Amino acid sequence: MLRRLVHIAILALLVPACTVNPVTGKSQLDLMGEAQELEMGRQLYPRYTQSSLGEVPDDGLQTYVDRVGLRLAAVSHRPEIPWEYNAVNDPDVNAYALPGGKISITRGLLSRMETEDELAAVLGHETGHVTARHAAQHYTRAMLTQLALVGGMAYMEIQDVRYRNLYALGGMIGAQLVLARYSRDQERQSDHLGLEYMTAAGYNPEGMVDLLEILDGEHRREPGLVDRMFGSHPLTRERIEDARARVAALPEEDRARPPVRKPFLQHAAHVRETREAYDRLAQARRLLADEQPEKALPLLRQSSDEWPSDGLLRAFLAAVEADRQPRRALTDAARAARDAPKIFVVQVVAARVFLEDRRYDEALRHAETAGEILPDMADVELLRGMALEGLGRYQDAAWAFRRVREIAPDSEAAREAERHLQALSGA
Ligand SMILES: [Zn+2]
Known part of the structure; x- marks a missing residue:
């Protein structure tokens, strides 16, 4: 009762x-x-x-x-x-x-x-x-409860902040919800x-x-x-x-x-022509989700070589190259971002690859493009904050980190933002 x-x-x-x-x-x-x-x-x-x-x-x-x-x-x-x-x-x-x-x-x-x-x-x-x-x-019940708990519909979080998990991108935006x-x-x-x-x-x-x-x-x-x-x-x-x-x-x-x-x-x-290349991408994503990047890499390279102006294929390649061949990853990420200006994940990959290389200007630019494609994503705000911090724009950086906490309290991104905020206030 x-x-x-x-x-x-x-x-x-x-x-x-x-x-x-x-x-x-x-x-x-x-x-x-x-x-x-x-x-x-x-x-x-x-x-x-x-x-x-x-x-x-x-x-x-x-x-x-x-x-x-x-x-x-x-x-x-x-x-x-x-x-x-x-x-x-x-x-x-x-x-x-x-x-x-x-x-x-x-x-x-x-x-x-x-x-x-x-x-x-x-x-x-x-x-x-x-x-x-x-x-x-x-x-309805499950969704509305979730939405009510997190205080609004704008809340959707990219689940993985780390590089290696970027590969899978499966639950990136909470699609399973x-x-x-x-x-x-x-x-x-x-x-x-x-x-x-x-x-x-x-x-x-x-x-x-x-x-x-x-x-x-x-x-x-x-x-x-x-x-x-x-x-x-x-x-x-x-x-x-x-x-x-x-x-x-x-x-x-x-x-x-x-x-x-x-x-x-x-x-x-075109979609039919590129089918094999995209089937390889499907296979590569499963391998990445299974933490087998060394097996995914040649598949992604083959697809990207076949369709060199396809920014999405190249962005996945860049993401996997990042840990192994950082110079190539930079070139590929830049080119992918230019060829696929409207794909969120491509811009996020580019922002991360450039951030890793301490090229804060480019990292900021790609994080901002990602933010225009999908506003209010905690992980993008985090990337933006880190780029701004790297550029010495501490106030703007602090504002971005606080925004991360607002968008997604209790997330890994918020904890990371908190660490940056503390470092900034100690500096
Ligand atoms: Zn159905």
Whole structure:
């Protein structure tokens, strides 16, 4: 009884809202009202995008992915919310939806598809998670509690301050916070909604079956690449059979629509061309997470040599070189930062490599660029403070260190900032 009361008290604290589910038309008790849902999506999207290694630097592709997504959103149960769709650099096979209609598909998945219909199937499935408000039902308690505890949504911390952990970048921005595992029922419902939306938007429904087959095939061939997608969207044989049966029951004229192949292959050309290089990056990241940088290094070097103007590949190379060949790391980090000015992690790597070499001007510049991409990141403020300290700008440095404590109290970064503040006040 007491436990129940406490439970209710916590719920009350989090302002529960009763909302009508847009798909079922039934009212449900959500901890998150629609305004909150939209705000959460708006706040989290840039951070998730950067924790997925930033947007693929290809405006044509971004516009294309967004356009396909918006066609689905327009025929969905919630056409009025501010939908956004993008393609991110993550080399793993994945796609995810944030509350409020912010959806991302990874480069790893895009590079394995061949038609716009398959793309519409993935985006339609993710759109279904949003229209059915799975997130609102699912994550709210855990998320809102976390957010309440840390005093606001701006709080997301890069988990690892140290060099060697930078390699993995897995939990860099706390992405695991929202991407919980959906239930089987939610997955099935999203498959149904996805199929409904893509068919209504004029695509060939067979694209859904093709997509699920691609995922299943990849899973057999190389489980590691698909694991994260399967973590949040478990794929079973049953899901594939279910999709097949539903598609077969659709009108013949829907299934007879010609698949949209050419525009897809055109827009995805670069992503497909660089697929092997990015598969190596995926493999290298797993090796780095497993603390095997010596095995990751040749893979990263090969990819970077193949695509010399790809700043992201070069930044990973620089990060691994830093402990071994610091001169090369400097050259590579500088070049990567120039070639990928909008990717957060690239700027952070550059700031660290230059800081290590006591080149404070450059370190400061890259930390500031990182701060423009994602403001209020504790570890970036820490880097900025250290660069300022190195430049002898002690007051500015102290201000940055105090900011670290504000953004992320109780973090490793805050403790590090505290040490610097004490040293500064003793000086
Ligand atoms: Zn799903």
